[in-house]
Amino acid sequence: MKTNEPVKILIVEDEMIIAANMSLQLTTLGYEITGILLKGEEALIHIKENKPDIILLDIQLKGTLDGIETAQIIQQDYNIPIIYVTANSDDAHFNKAKTTNPYGFISKPFKKQDLQRTIELAINRFYTEIESEIEPTEEDETLPFILSDCIFVRHQDKMVKVQIADILYIEAERNYSRIHSKNKEYLLVVTLKDLEDKLPNNHFLRIHRSFIVNLSQIDEIATSHIVISKKAIPISSDSKKQLLQHIQKV
CATH class of the missing domain: 3.40.50.2300 (Response regulator)
Known part of the structure; x- marks a missing residue:
């Protein structure tokens, strides 16, 4: 994969x-x-x-x-x-x-x-x-399986392993979530909120209603946005404080 x-x-x-x-x-x-x-x-x-x-x-x-x-x-x-x-x-x-x-x-x-x-x-x-091992839900067929160093996502009728280290950020698209990784994108039939609840918080942080970012992939932190792989992602002042606290722990 x-x-x-x-x-x-x-x-x-x-x-x-x-x-x-x-x-x-x-x-x-x-x-x-x-x-x-x-x-x-x-x-x-x-x-x-x-x-x-x-x-x-x-x-x-x-x-x-x-x-x-x-x-x-x-x-x-x-x-x-x-x-x-x-x-x-x-x-x-x-x-x-x-x-x-x-x-x-x-x-x-x-x-x-x-x-x-x-x-x-x-x-x-x-x-x-x-x-x-995961508590069953109605979305069992579409939810990703999240392990310590990777997640398995459903892509083209099969489960594909995506390394956590390769994920740049995750973007909300209404009731879907799009994973942006270094080499590929994956569209998941799951809301950003449901995905946020499952992701390891030592790697990921939701900094905007439409974005979860991989802390290790942040290139720049500006006043009102961050940059990951040349993509400017908006961030509120409260989220920025939380982000800085998380980065200090990483």
Whole structure:
């Protein structure tokens, strides 16, 4: 998902030919590969520095940790969907892997379509689980999912990840809200007031009835307006005082 940022996938597979083929197929499908690793121990280090959105994990790895043990350790600290890749689909391995509640299984040899469908199902399940943690409203289908460093917005019939750091400002358009990011705009079927209530206030501040701004993106503060990416946005004296107080805390 690019600012429309692509879904980031980590491949943990000790057969390099299979891993390289998987990486090529996923790249052509529009996904971003954060790494191709041979061992579970390497995956644990990688995740700390470059957290993926999904992990494709071979069940039978050749390192100290097998895939299932690696998944168990990951799940202690991270909520990352795991899809197992396996050439061995016997009941014993399946039942052991099932205890980690994976988001899917891909059997080797696999087809490009197998990858695509399994990953799409995993993404849909992850969104559904996020949604279930939010108090239901009539607008559940259109409200964004807001996490600590990004928000998922509905765009062209799919959910797209937008990094909070990339959002410049959000503008009201009657009962809609338009997110202006560094590279793209997103029109949401939600009022600015409803969006304001959900956004993290350490990043965003409503400075006008029609504008919420990302505090980290402000370029200038003038008497009656601020400037973000050459856009002058009006601000009242009371909002300006509040803005200055917020900036001092950031």
